[in-house]
Amino acid sequence: MSANIIKYRKAFDTSQTLLDITGTDEFPLDFDVLFSKKKGAQILVSSLKDYNTWISSKNLQKWVPLFIADAKCFYYSDRDTYMIIYNECRPEARIRFSLAHELGHIVLEHLNDERTELSRGGVDDPTYYAMEGAASTFAGNLLAPPILIDDFLSGSKFDVEHISTRFNISPSATKAYRAEDYKYWKSLTPSKHEKAILKRCHSALHKHICIDCGATFEIEGSLFCPICGASSSSLYYRGKDSVDVIYPGVELNKSGQAKQCVQCKNEEHLEKSTYCMICGKTIVNQCTYAIANNVPCEYNPCSHDEPLPGNARFCPYCGSETTFLKDGVLRPWDAPQKPRLFAALDSEEDDSPLPF
Ligand SMILES: [Zn+2]
Numbered sequence: 001m002s003a004n005i006i007k008y009r010k011a012f013d014t015s016q017t018l019l020d021i022t023g024t025d026e027f028p029l030d031f032d033v034l035f036s037k038k039k040g041a042q043i044l045v046s047s048l049k050d051y052n053t054w055i056s057s058k059n060l061q062k063w064v065p066l067f068i069a070d071a072k073c074f075y076y077s078d079r080d081t082y083m084i085i086y087n088e089c090r091p092e093a094r095i096r097f098s099l100a101h102e103l104g105h106i107v108l109e110h111l112n113d114e115r116t117e118l119s120r121g122g123v124d125d126p127t128y129y130a131m132e133g134a135a136s137t138f139a140g141n142l143l144a145p146p147i148l149i150d151d152f153l154s155g156s157k158f159d160v161e162h163i164s165t166r167f168n169i170s171p172s173a174t175k176a177y178r179a180e181d182y183k184y185w186k187s188l189t190p191s192k193h194e195k196a197i198l199k200r201c202h203s204a205l206h207k208h209i210c211i212d213c214g215a216t217f218e219i220e221g222s223l224f225c226p227i228c229g230a231s232s233s234s235l236y237y238r239g240k241d242s243v244d245v246i247y248p249g250v251e252l253n254k255s256g257q258a259k260q261c262v263q264c265k266n267e268e269h270l271e272k273s274t275y276c277m278i279c280g281k282t283i284v285n286q287c288t289y290a291i292a293n294n295v296p297c298e299y300n301p302c303s304h305d306e307p308l309p310g311n312a313r314f315c316p317y318c319g320s321e322t323t324f325l326k327d328g329v330l331r332p333w334d335a336p337q338k339p340r341l342f343a344a345l346d347s348e349e350d351d352s353p354l355p356f
Pocket residue numbers: 101105118131132135
């Protein structure tokens with residue numbers, strides 16, 4: 001089934017308006033928060049298992065358990081309430097897409113007093129497919145608004161795995177419902193609602209935690225962990241309340257040079273110099289791939305030759321070693337040493353006055 005902004009522009013606009021007027025400020029989208037902020041008719045959400053247990057407890061005669069492949073929405077016009085029932089046996093990312101899809105049917109007003117549920121037999125085929133396409137367009141754009149994908153990528157290319165992890169959508173839905181839309185969206189001018197979403201979400205969008213080494217970092221467009229070099233599938237979004245775990249590194253000056261040479265402690269560096277003029281040690285942390293001039297073009301060399309953070313062992317854009325790691329300015333992340341968080345806690349203990 002085709003679903004995209006070109007065909008279902010209203011569904012796209014509605015998804016962005018809803019995100020804005022509900023004040024959504026965090027992704028992956030939290031449905032509990034969204035549903036609680038949505039004005040108008042109440043939306044109840046139940047797993048298929050809970051729904052069937054509830055129905056069977058009513059001792060209705062001739063009761064057959066309901067089966068739903070993914071999710072379905074019912075409208076109870078007498079109570080002006082919607083009920084979304086989802087199949088809890090599906091993977092989480094797929095359930096999230098189904099919830100967003102059903103929410104699409106609700107806000108796009110596909111259900112009403114006459115049509116309290118959507119099924120293929122209920123309406124003619126073209127109408128049914130149009131409603132399905134609109135609901136899926138709404139869902140994809142609600143879960144991962146193109147303006148946030150664009151900001152998140154910060155110029156790097158569309159990476160299905162990275163986007164799928166960041167917004168908690170399945171890789172197949174990311175391919176089917178995000179890639180084409182994003183490409184087309186690039187030719188549009190963002191609406192005021194989209195701009196407001198970006199403003200609210202921008203800073204949190206780039207906060208990462210790496211599940212392989214535990215490091216937290218905030219680098220726009222990063223595809224690799226700068227500490228252990230893990231790829232995007234290990235990088236998760238760092239929630240508002242999580243604790244920072246910063247690996248130790250070299251303190252840099254404004255030009256991105258080591259404040260103090262790690263080898264000879266020299267602090268005097270010439271402008272734009274990348275080596276210590278006293279002992280010859282590396283003083284700027286760069287991607288070794290980006291500055292290598294013997295790499296053939298067809299290997300698409302990394303273009304990020306700017307100074308990297310003082311604790312980066314790997315280039316966050318291409319995953320290559322940094323000059324600090326290669327030249328022994330930094331030790332490998334898993335060499336025996338403590339992240340600053342714990343080191344700080346330890347040193348606090350050490351410094352505490354003796355009790356006598
Ligand atoms: Zn549907």
